[in-house]
Amino acid sequence: MHFLKTLIGTQKGTTSKGISQLKEYLSHLGYMNHKSSTTLTQQTDDFFDDDLELAVKNYQTFFNLAVNGIMDANTIAQMSLPRCGVSDSFNLNRSHELYLRIPTLASHYIFFPGEPKWPPTKRSLTYSFPSGEQTDVNSSILHATQIWASVSPFTFSYTPNYDQADIKISFQYRDHGDGNSFDGPGGILAHAFAPSDGRLHFDGDERWVDGVTPGAFDLQTVGLHELGHVLGLGHTNDTGAVMYPDIGDDLRKDLGQDDINGIKALYQF
Template identity: 45%
Template sequence: MRAMGFQEISLSFFTFTLFLLITLFPSISSSQPKPVDSHGLVFLKNLIGCKKGDKVEGIHQMKKYLHHFGYLNDVHIHSKSNEDEFDEILESAIKTYQINYNLKATGTLDNTTLAQILKSRCGVADIINGKTRMKSGTKVVNQHRKISGPFHEVSHFAFFEGSLKWPDSKSHLTYGFLPKTPSKAVDPVSRAFRTWAANTHFSFSQESDYESADIKISFERGDHGDGSPFDSVGGVLAHAFAPTDGRLHFDAVEHWAIGAVPNSYDVETVALHEIGHLLGLYHSSVEGAIMWPSIMGGTTKGLHADDIEGIKALYTSTS
């Protein structure tokens, strides 16, 4: 399989990226390299081994990262008096992050934790309004609107607050692509829909009229008007909205590919994850599941039993 070439990555840029990763994390230098984006992950080199009580340049950027994915609230992130201080609140946030990603909850920024942070991922936050976690028995909320209702507590998979889902009368969904979407992205995204159709009660068909489709797919750059701007290469790859919003956005600046292409991201794999959100699934704490938040470059991934159990549980519930 070959890269689609939506954007070309120069050899010099890749060489610099690989050097930076080896410098930051020599113990994981054999893992799949990921381009370091300008959103701020270069600051990680200052933070290896940081713990409560330390005051190090770059801690405020770590706080911004954790705030972006829901681990710190607005009050803590906007405080200027201790922005580079590793305090108890930051320690607690890091422990929660480590629990979500099945790491040892030390509260310290060890190599393993920083290596996880460095991975590219879905843009949907892990914690929203301080109420969610990816582990069992946790409460999950819609990222865009507050809806009251009973929570479903499940072993690994999770739902949005109110168990948001498409109505029973809407088992057939149409999807459309924004005009000028890269043509080579259409087939892998369509395959992802067929995979979900084979494991759910849903059927899907492509709609030529983008505006009238139930699900609207587009490749966007930077601030694209939905309140969740993309960063640059690496970092957040894509995001999608809970039912019945129907929007799925890919970050257009990424190096997208069809299949397992080194230093690129498989469109179909990312689409499988984001369609899970479109249907009502939240993030899973099972690393093998498609709903695991991190997505590795140079690999492909399919649905896991946890994903299938989750979607069936959501659509057989009576709430």
């Protein structure tokens, strides 16, 4: 996320190094449609155009920032925070204009497009880790599954059979073949896929701990967040919810009421 440092004050009509990376970042998070630039298109891509202004405004709306379409200090500070790599928003119409679901006062939770969910016959989910990883992370993930089980119709159990598990949890590095590359320390911490894919990936370059430690990330908190995606929840802009996309270090977080309301609404129980 070093490219953000060069973008302070940029707005529609300006050209600046790093704008092409900003477009790729906001496209990855679902705020715009943008293809990765080549050397030949780099100069054009570093132009702050109408589509980027709209994407920045929608990003600012989601995170309750001043909506001005400008890469001001608060917007850059928000973008610099460690976070989940799953998109915040998904729906783009044919004119490429993004339509966020604007939360009501009663609810902020969002589902994946089409509201995918585990079938009614699948309420007991197994999870596993590749050989050699479970010793370090099993306790954190066990507690995260127990928390979700306490507020949902699901039960979770560990299986040593990684290939046959419903939820496959692993540590991955940089480009690991799923179209969602990690970026080294900081930035994107983890991601997971909607039901019933079951893949949940932590960035292996991060410092992971079980608990609250300065400069490190709590596996239980991030695992709780990513399991929410595995069950079908998207991101919320309720800062008190575990499904809020930004995840700080030195922090342990539990489910918020918005998370509970979301899982109940998705599975109708």
